Amino acid sequence: MRRSLTLFLSLAVAGGLAATVPATASAQERQDIPQSHPFWANPQAKVADTAPASKLNFRVYLNQRDPAGAEAAARAVSDPDSPSYRKFLSPEQVRDRFAATQSTVDSVKSWLTGSGFGIGEVPSNRAYVEAVGTADQVQKAFSVKLGKYAVKGRTLRAADKDLSVPASLAKDVLGVIGVDQATNLLKPDHTDGADTAPTQSAKPGDVPPAKGFRNSGPCSTYYGEKVDTTDPAYNGKQLPYAPCGYTPAQLRSAYGVDQAARFGADGKGTTIAIVDAFASPTIYADASEYARRNDPEHPLKASQFSQKIFPPTPGQEAPDKCDAAGWYGEETLDVEAAHGLAPGANILYVGGADCQDLSLDQALNYVVADHRADIISNSYGDTGEDLPPTEIKAFNQIAVHAVLQGIGVYFSSGDNGDEVARVGTPTPDFAASSPWVTAVGGTSIGIGKDGKRLFETGWETGKSALTDGTYTPGFPGAYTSGSGGGTSRQFEQPFYQKGSVPDALATKNQTGGKKGRVVPDISAIGDPNTGFLVGQTQTFPEGAHYDQYRIGGTSLASPVFAGIMAVADSFDHFHHGFINPVLYKLTARTPAINDVQHVDGAVARVDYANSVDASGGLLRSARTFDYPNLTIHTTKGYDDVTGLGSPNGLLFLMFV
Incomplete structure (x- = not known):
């Protein structure tokens, strides 16, 4: 989500x-x-x-002052070819110079x-x-x-x-x-990729937990554990049931960061900030209970978690109008995923006053202005890039200041593929398209019984509903959601993508031979059909209480990758800051990045029609991987669905 x-x-x-x-x-x-x-x-x-x-x-x-000088300095501290590489500035130095x-x-x-x-x-x-x-x-x-x-x-x-x-x-x-x-x-705007239920209405100032959502069985504890042999074959194959939701240990194993724990590297010494809107009143209790049930060796200690919540802005939308309860689920996913991948890192949650860009920028700037975190994960964005110039310029000033200070800023690339269905033309989403952030795309991943990665492909989902023994539409189904990507009309090609991103992608959406910034940069688990188990207090027919369900979206990919980078910080004994230049110039030229390519496949899904139990009936469907009929595609090498690929264990931690 x-x-x-x-x-x-x-x-x-x-x-x-x-x-x-x-x-x-x-x-x-x-x-x-x-x-x-x-x-x-x-x-x-x-x-x-x-x-x-x-x-x-x-x-x-x-x-x-001197915006060109600030951008030049930001490039210098993040470019491995520069003598100023990783010679980051303090907040005071940034303020005094720029x-x-x-x-x-x-x-x-x-x-x-x-x-x-x-x-x-x-x-x-x-x-x-x-x-x-x-x-x-x-x-x-x-x-x-x-x-x-x-x-x-x-x-x-x-x-x-x-x-x-x-x-x-x-x-x-x-x-x-x-x-x-x-x-x-x-x-x-909710995305289908999250597979969460819609929130219930509320009075201003009184926003209860979101309407409850549960996954129906059958489902698998690991990929391929259970196969649907009762429903008709789909595209000639009996499908495995979707995983019930991968646990932190499974993701740490699949991405190889569990190996770093043998060297004492678990994110300790790094602070991950998570920026969203509003704040879940049950977040620490939920995240603690989640760790107790699913990752008991790695509790979320009270000393590891802190929050900064901005008060409501007078005159702005009431929280219920802005779907505050939906943002509660966003915060919960981000916190549990980041802690799950980097159990030793500190987590700082910063909640914007409302869901407007103005308030989210304030929350982001709060972290950057005084270097309150080393990594910032952001699971929100605007549909496309049609934003006012002031918003874009104000955001980029904040992002450049983060780069100067050695703060890595990660943004979800979006859950609506190429955005053609909503915007009418192919476009990436802002702020993932900013050249000064790392855009994280989503993948579909199979994790086996031994915790190893069986496959990983681009997340673009096709859905075929099973009704009266027939799948409609047939393979590959109808597109529902997937990893955002594409070529920016707003930003020209940044220095680090030159020579690494194919011209066929860089020249999309351009005129006069120009080249644009292409999204995403890197990717991690995003598909809700091979998603993450999350625990949250929700409102069920019997009352509000903690429960668990499977979830996905690039807002899973971003905190997962942020967690991996926190482990990299502790493994390498320094903070990495803005990693795009290193990813493109060095890491991508080694096996440290797994080249995510197209994989044919699908899973069987069984869902409650009423989202909570079988009393309203069951819905059966097939969900395909890497839906092919968009303008963005998963290919060999860099592509506009998964970027350079996904992290490849200890090699990634060593070479990033």
Whole structure:
């Protein structure tokens, strides 16, 4: 399960701000912030004025100094061919060399306070200045008129034109987010890949655990243990039943990290941060119970787990509207998977105030600004890359700062394949497509009785339902979900992919002979049909209690790979930071990466029709591996489903 923020309309804010100015600067001394007026806020859609006394919270994002220099330094510390390789900077050094100056922050604060606003958070890396005030103060400060506009069945606040700021501030402001409510058009979206049940509705501020979900039997404790001999053959074969859900020990064995434990390497000394929205009220109890039942030799100690939860943002969606209970399952999966692969690592969970990009960026920046973790796993993203320039620029500043400090940032590549079904054209998802993060794709994996990897192929699922003795549709079924990938239209080919990614992939979606960034970089278990056993408190007909079920998605792949990298940290006795240059330039040229290729195969699935028991009947289906009819494909060598491949045991830990 990977949380996807579907962008219905663009938030379009970009531009600049800088120095001390009076709040009453004349029109001749002002400068517009380009693209800060949503296109849907037009006179025909206006339904009312915004009440002058209504309260607004917003952020003024600041440009960093010398962005080209920051990116050059980020390349230098992560490129094994550079003399500055792994000579990471401290948060203080990053701030002093590249962040907005304190003078700039003071100038922006002075202008805001002079305009009547209260000042909120200014993070230590000076990424933005938060402010709060009335609509009337916003109108005067930014020289606009705020109104309410009908858009997509909703009524949202926006300005009647581009925001403007004093001209002397314009060069230092990246953009202003929160004056309009365009972020409310970013909605979380479930994916079929997770195989979880839909959440139940709740009152604002009262979000119970998600509606319960259980897997029906028969299922196998390891791949191929049980074979379906009662249903008709599928594509000429009797299918093995899907695994019940692999345990941490099985994944540690399949990816070879259990061998590192013999050398005392289990992730100890590394902190993995997990960023999601909201926070499960039962997370530590659930994760502890999960370890007790399934991995008793590796309990999750209270000293290993900590949380930072941001309070709700006034004026944003109520938690039930944002599917907070669904994010509880996301957090649970991420924590249990990361701890399962790296049982010695510390886990820091950071929960955003809501499911908007703005709040998730705040949570990510919280970790990066003061280097609170060495690895960050993120199981969310936007559908495609159609995002406003301000959001992309603000995110990339955070990502570059992480690279400079030696923090590895991992993003799930997505659970909807090439996104053609939802977007209309092939596209990877942001933020996995950012060149400064490691995009983790998903695989289907068979783990045998001895814990060894029997096979691993690209995760793209086809489904054929069995009804009255007939599979419909026939082989390879109808596409349901799979590993995200493809070639970016937003980012050009990064230096580390040159010479490693085939031109046939790099030139997709491009014009004029250009080459783009291709996703993903690496991959790990993602297919829910060969998925991970997770334990979570859910709401069942008999009440709310802990139970277990199988789950998958690239939001499994990301924390699994983050856990493997934490083990690599302790095995190699250093923090690896941004690993893409090493993966492409060195590791991929050795057997340290398993070249994931196409494998024909399928599993039999039996599911409860009502998601919890057999009283509503059973649903039977065949689920195929590596569905072939997308624009992205699993092939020999680098491909746009699994990237370079998957980690190959001790060799990977030694060569990464």
